[in-house]
Amino acid sequence: MLQASADNPEAAVILSVEQISKAYGARQAVDGVSFKVRRGQTVGLIGPNGAGKSTTVALICGLLRADAGRITLDGEVIGQGASAAKQKIGFVPQDLALYEELSALENLRLFGALYGLKGAQLKQRCAEALALVNLSDRAADLPSGFSGGMKRRLNIAAALLHDPRLLILDEPTVGVDPQSRNAIFDTLEALQAQGRSLIYTSHYMEEVERLADHIVIIDHGKVLADETPAALFQRLPAQAALQVELAGEPSAELLSGVRALNGVTGVEGTGATLNIGLAAATDAAPVLGWFNAQGQTLLHFATARTSLENIFLNLTGRSLRD
Numbered sequence: 001m002l003q004a005s006a007d008n009p010e011a012a013v014i015l016s017v018e019q020i021s022k023a024y025g026a027r028q029a030v031d032g033v034s035f036k037v038r039r040g041q042t043v044g045l046i047g048p049n050g051a052g053k054s055t056t057v058a059l060i061c062g063l064l065r066a067d068a069g070r071i072t073l074d075g076e077v078i079g080q081g082a083s084a085a086k087q088k089i090g091f092v093p094q095d096l097a098l099y100e101e102l103s104a105l106e107n108l109r110l111f112g113a114l115y116g117l118k119g120a121q122l123k124q125r126c127a128e129a130l131a132l133v134n135l136s137d138r139a140a141d142l143p144s145g146f147s148g149g150m151k152r153r154l155n156i157a158a159a160l161l162h163d164p165r166l167l168i169l170d171e172p173t174v175g176v177d178p179q180s181r182n183a184i185f186d187t188l189e190a191l192q193a194q195g196r197s198l199i200y201t202s203h204y205m206e207e208v209e210r211l212a213d214h215i216v217i218i219d220h221g222k223v224l225a226d227e228t229p230a231a232l233f234q235r236l237p238a239q240a241a242l243q244v245e246l247a248g249e250p251s252a253e254l255l256s257g258v259r260a261l262n263g264v265t266g267v268e269g270t271g272a273t274l275n276i277g278l279a280a281a282t283d284a285a286p287v288l289g290w291f292n293a294q295g296q297t298l299l300h301f302a303t304a305r306t307s308l309e310n311i312f313l314n315l316t317g318r319s320l321r322d
């Protein structure tokens with residue numbers, strides 16, 4: 001195991017996933033997946049439905065046994081059965097696990113007791129976890145009256161009671177309305193501010209882009225990319241986009257003229273509106289000048305940063321969500 005040292009960037013690795021594989025019968029759900037999570041880092045694990053995200057996190061939590069490969073937390077191998085390493089992980093599963101006939105606080109007490117907490121410590125941890133997920137005022141209420149997002153936040157609180165080093169959330173915004181989604185993000189940002197490490201699985205790139213400082217893209221059980229959002233972004237052919245609305249539908253000559261301009265990576269359009277991919281944001285002004293020089297009246301134009309949403313399409317030729 002590497003020794004903790006500020007000089008050694010490897011020292012900050014808390015979770016190491018090395019070449020793990022898992023098949024269900026003939027279906028290879030996870031196929032040689034490797035990545036690392038460093039202290040205080042949020043890793044976004046992204047891929048389409050069935051990519052192998054849930055299986056990967058179940059292997060990390062020791063809920064499933066890998067056919068091959070190794071997972072270590074703080075240098076200790078995670079296997080099946082109880083271990084000190086597993087105690088350092090908090091898991092928020094996709095399927096909500098709450099007792100509807102118990103109040104929010106009673107649910108937390110029960111989960112805390114399962115982790116071996118009792119007495120004043122249990123009481124304090126429950127109060128802290130409820131405060132963190134912003135549900136202190138609903139402690140006495142039954143979760144049956146909660147929205148999907150509130151239930152999810154209660155699940156996050158339950159996974160935090162034993163003060164885990166690493167919190168793993170499996171698609172925490174599925175079935176959650178936009179307002180609750182923001183409340184979940186607030187909770188996760190508070191956890192990041194506490195310096196906790198997170199793994200966040202999703203098939204929404206914008207969520208991962210917002211939260212993660214490292215992105216692992218997985219498809220058909222294999223890692224396609226494992227890098228920072230900035231590095232991934234550099235892989236996109238278009239770094240910026242320009243949308244222009246012309247006075248009328250463009251001619252074929254005008255379209256081929258735009259396509260041939262320096263810095264233009266692609267042009268798509270419907271009717272009089274064109275979406276123009278640009279190699280850099282600085283290419284926007286010359287392109288607008290070119291339209292002007294062609295005598296084209298622009299009714300409207302807007303520039304935008306391109307989205308990482310396109311990276312999956314770029315890597316696989318398929319979109320992240322069908």
Ligand SMILES: Nc1ncnc2c1ncn2[C@@H]1O[C@H](COP(=O)(O)OP(=O)(O)OP(=O)(O)O)[C@@H](O)[C@H]1O
Pocket residue numbers: 024027028029047048049050051052053054055056203
């Ligand atoms: N218990 C199981 N038995 C058989 N096949 C399974 C089982 N669990 C998952 N699979 C299959 O393994 C593959 C990976 O599934 P997994 O749930 O890990 O993907 P995922 O990326 O989490 O997808 P989703 O976003 O839909 O949850 C899929 O093809 C899935 O059908």
